Amino acid sequence: MMGGKTAVDTIVSSSPHLQSKETISGIMYTVLIALIPAVLVSIYLFGMKSLYLMLACSIFAVATEGAVQKLRQKEVTINDGSALITGLLLALTLPPDFPMILAILGSVIAIAIGKQAYGGLGHNPFNPALVGRAFLVISFPVEMTTWTKWVGPVGAAIDTQTGATPLNWMKTEGIMTDYSALFWGNISGSLGEVSAFAILLGGLYLLYKGYIDWRIPLSVLGSVALLAFLVGEDPLFHLLAGGLMLGAFFMATDMVTSPITKLGRWIFGLTIGFLVWLFRIYGGYPEGVMFAILLVNMAVPLIDRYTAPRILGEVKARG
Amino acid sequence: MKAKVKTFPQGAHIYELKGDTAAKNIVDTSPPEEVVIPLQQHIGAPCKPLIEKGDHVKIGQKIGASDSFVSAPVHASISGQVTAIEPRKTSLGRKVLSVVIKANGQQEFAGELRGFRDELPDGEQIISLIREAGIVGMGGAAFPTHVKLSPPEGKEIDRVIVNGCECEPYLTGDHRLMLENSEDIIFGLIAIMKALGVKKGFIGIEENKMDAIISMKDASSPNQNIEVIPLKTKYPQGAEKMLIKAIVNREVPSGGLPLDVGVVVINTGTAKAVTDAISNGIPLVERIVTVTGSNIKNPGNLRVRIGTSFRHLIAECGGLNEESGKIIMGGPMMGKTQHTLDIPVMKGTSGIVLLTGDEAAAAEPGPCIRCARCVDVCPVNLVPIGLANCSEHEKFGDLESLHVLDCIECGSCSYICPAKRPLLHWIRLGKAKIAAMRAAARNSTSSK
Numbered sequence: 001m002m003g004g005k006t007a008v009d010t011i012v013s014s015s016p017h018l019q020s021k022e023t024i025s026g027i028m029y030t031v032l033i034a035l036i037p038a039v040l041v042s043i044y045l046f047g048m049k050s051l052y053l054m055l056a057c058s059i060f061a062v063a064t065e066g067a068v069q070k071l072r073q074k075e076v077t078i079n080d081g082s083a084l085i086t087g088l089l090l091a092l093t094l095p096p097d098f099p100m101i102l103a104i105l106g107s108v109i110a111i112a113i114g115k116q117a118y119g120g121l122g123h124n125p126f127n128p129a130l131v132g133r134a135f136l137v138i139s140f141p142v143e144m145t146t147w148t149k150w151v152g153p154v155g156a157a158i159d160t161q162t163g164a165t166p167l168n169w170m171k172t173e174g175i176m177t178d179y180s181a182l183f184w185g186n187i188s189g190s191l192g193e194v195s196a197f198a199i200l201l202g203g204l205y206l207l208y209k210g211y212i213d214w215r216i217p218l219s220v221l222g223s224v225a226l227l228a229f230l231v232g233e234d235p236l237f238h239l240l241a242g243g244l245m246l247g248a249f250f251m252a253t254d255m256v257t258s259p260i261t262k263l264g265r266w267i268f269g270l271t272i273g274f275l276v277w278l279f280r281i282y283g284g285y286p287e288g289v290m291f292a293i294l295l296v297n298m299a300v301p302l303i304d305r306y307t308a309p310r311i312l313g314e315v316k317a318r319g
Numbered sequence: 320m321k322a323k324v325k326t327f328p329q330g331a332h333i334y335e336l337k338g339d340t341a342a343k344n345i346v347d348t349s350p351p352e353e354v355v356i357p358l359q360q361h362i363g364a365p366c367k368p369l370i371e372k373g374d375h376v377k378i379g380q381k382i383g384a385s386d387s388f389v390s391a392p393v394h395a396s397i398s399g400q401v402t403a404i405e406p407r408k409t410s411l412g413r414k415v416l417s418v419v420i421k422a423n424g425q426q427e428f429a430g431e432l433r434g435f436r437d438e439l440p441d442g443e444q445i446i447s448l449i450r451e452a453g454i455v456g457m458g459g460a461a462f463p464t465h466v467k468l469s470p471p472e473g474k475e476i477d478r479v480i481v482n483g484c485e486c487e488p489y490l491t492g493d494h495r496l497m498l499e500n501s502e503d504i505i506f507g508l509i510a511i512m513k514a515l516g517v518k519k520g521f522i523g524i525e526e527n528k529m530d531a532i533i534s535m536k537d538a539s540s541p542n543q544n545i546e547v548i549p550l551k552t553k554y555p556q557g558a559e560k561m562l563i564k565a566i567v568n569r570e571v572p573s574g575g576l577p578l579d580v581g582v583v584v585i586n587t588g589t590a591k592a593v594t595d596a597i598s599n600g601i602p603l604v605e606r607i608v609t610v611t612g613s614n615i616k617n618p619g620n621l622r623v624r625i626g627t628s629f630r631h632l633i634a635e636c637g638g639l640n641e642e643s644g645k646i647i648m649g650g651p652m653m654g655k656t657q658h659t660l661d662i663p664v665m666k667g668t669s670g671i672v673l674l675t676g677d678e679a680a681a682a683e684p685g686p687c688i689r690c691a692r693c694v695d696v697c698p699v700n701l702v703p704i705g706l707a708n709c710s711e712h713e714k715f716g717d718l719e720s721l722h723v724l725d726c727i728e729c730g731s732c733s734y735i736c737p738a739k740r741p742l743l744h745w746i747r748l749g750k751a752k753i754a755a756m757r758a759a760a761r762n763s764t765s766s767k
């Protein structure tokens with residue numbers, strides 16, 4: 001014997017004996033990093049109140065997750081970052097002057113009803129942040145559509161009288177907002193939806209990391225633009241306005257609630273785009289991204305089922 | 320100028336972990352004092368012993384054979400005395416009747432096979448030599464090579480591929496062989512092409528072995544019919560079906576074999592063994608084994624006599640770092656864990672990977688977040704999470720219609736899952752269950 005040990009307590013298991021280092025929390029925190037530009041723009045544009053709203057939603061989302069898991073005597077997994085994402089995403093869809101207490105309520109609902117009621121992470125059919133938002137829109141329609149008129153960045157006086165979002169302007173008065181305002185974010189709107197630029201930055205980062213599939217944002221945005229064009233509306237305006245960008249890059253792409261097949265993702269994205277267009281053009285309500293995504297979330301199990309890929313060697317075996 | 324690199328769709332980029340041994344020359348192992356030679360090291364019928372306890376045997380002497388066509392004889396790998404013929408533990412997880420030989424310290428050769436140094440014999444003779452030499456697929460599956468070379472009536476073979484991918488992490492035996500014995504591999508390939516009457520041969524090598532690509536290109540350059548194909552480094556590039564898809568763009572039908580699409584795939588070690596048999600008359604009595612991993616002191620590529628115990632090889636490599644850990648026969652993606660080091664190297668043992676307890680510890684599985692990583696990597700285009708769920712919930716009917724039997728058990732899905740779900744574990748259970756159900760159905764119809 002040459003000094004080394006040769007007796008072993010052996011660990012026996014089935015292959016593979018190697019695993020990648022990627023983890024759930026790693027993915028979740030990457031998504032959070034991707035939201036940083038939108039968060040920063042929102043603080044810049046709307047000031048500290050937007051920070052407080054985001055903090056409140058995030059903290060209460062995480063706390064609700066932990067409390068429900070404790071109550072149900074499940075393992076507490078608040079460190080995985082998923083509840084934090086839900087809280088933050090919900091906050092990003094709220095108007096800047098939204099009452100804090102209602103925001104907290106929405107956040108609790110998002111986690112308790114939208115996620116934990118189904119069994120927690122991975123089991124929820126709907127995007128929890130959108131469940132929270134849907135609850136708020138239905139229960140508090142006035143607060144959810146009271147927009148701070150955009151006046152200037154932090155430091156400048158903020159005019160708190162009711163403004164209107166670009167989609168409102170277009171819908172009610174036929175007034176178009178110019179592209180650069182839409183792109184950079186100096187418009188009225190929800191905390192995280194105003195700057196297409198910030199969302200794109202985060203979205204591109206997630207695409208680069210491989211945590212979202214390009215098929216979803218492309219099919220959502222592409223179908224909205226194309227359909228808007230076909231009915232004689234300005235496609236670029238529709239892309240940049242409202243919650244479409246945030247929805248296409250951060251909500252529809254939610255792994256848990258989107259299809260797992262590639263073909264399924266095309267169908268998913270195109271259907272969402274179609275519904276957004278339908279709601280925006282023909283609906284009584286200026287914005288329809290949230291309902292579009294929630295509706296198509298519901299069809300995901302069906303989509304997955306009918307879009308299973310052709311397996312290698314399948315066709316020839318039949319021939 | 321760079322040729323377009325071929326590959327198959329999907330698959331995973333995984334850790335390669337070959338750095339410890341890739342640059343190390345193949346070294347001869349010190350002769351073991353005893354070898355244990357299982358009489359079944361291959362897929363097919365077991366051999367019957369041709370010798371008795373107490374007999375004196377020489378290197379290369381045939382000590383076990385079978386009348387079945389799908390079988391491969393076994394040969395003594397050292398000279399000495401037969402001390403026992405009894406069931407012994409093997410790396411396949413069961414006991415196999417084995418011949419135990421105690422070394423006499425000599426290197427006596429039996430010289431039973433005739434070598435053809437100068438000119439290749441005709442095809443039939445090549446195949447019979449390969450059969451007599453006990454040659455099997457040395458990448459792990461250990462399917463008798465002469466059977467592969469005898470396609471059934473009506474199956475036309477027109478391509479031979481040498482598999483030089485070695486896509487398993489850690490293993491470097493094929494890599495070294497391609498560097499050190501490139502001409503022998505080419506000779507073996509030419510012999511197999513002649514045996515099959517095939518005009519076109521390929522050698523597929525992953526791009527992470529540039530030096531092997533160059534060395535094989537050099538060795539094959541005089542022969543117009545042989546082409547070295549650089550392949551993308553992607554797992555499981557070396558799986559037969561993926562290799563065939565990448566190189567000749569044919570899809571092996573579901574449930575079929577490479578010969579259904581006119582292809583025979585052989586491992587580099589097999590090609591080398593064919594050369595040893597044909598040109599030197601030496602049957603398959605040794606092979607290259609990579610002994611490596613975080614728990615071994617001096618990892619290396621060893622030339623090992625068949626039947627040498629794992630324990631002997633571990634000692635040759637300086638011993639283990641820690642007393643607990645994982646012993647894997649084969650690579651970490653598809654290899655099998657072992658309870659003990661007291662098992663012999665067989666014809667299909669490509670490597671021994673030793674992992675420390677820390678590295679071997681499986682992470683706690685979390686909930687599936689439907690990230691579709693598993694779907695995106697599966698080289699067969701299955702939906703691994705769907706299969707695993709069906710198996711876990713005992714929906715075996717669904718499992719079958721979802722093509723679970725097409726799973727090649729490459730392990731990519733379990734590897735990639737960020738939730739660390741043991742997908743392949745469940746899929747295997749499901750496959751076993753379906754196989755059992757099918758067998759039961761067969762029995763009940765045949766007993767009627």
Ligand code: SF4
Pocket residue numbers: 260686687688689690691692693694704735736737738739740742
């Ligand atoms: S890789 Fe794991 S977490 Fe992702 S879909 Fe497959 S099973 Fe679920």
Ligand code: SF4
Pocket residue numbers: 696697698699700701702703725726727728729730731732733743746
């Ligand atoms: S399902 Fe089978 S073939 Fe597909 S990745 Fe998993 S182990 Fe490999």
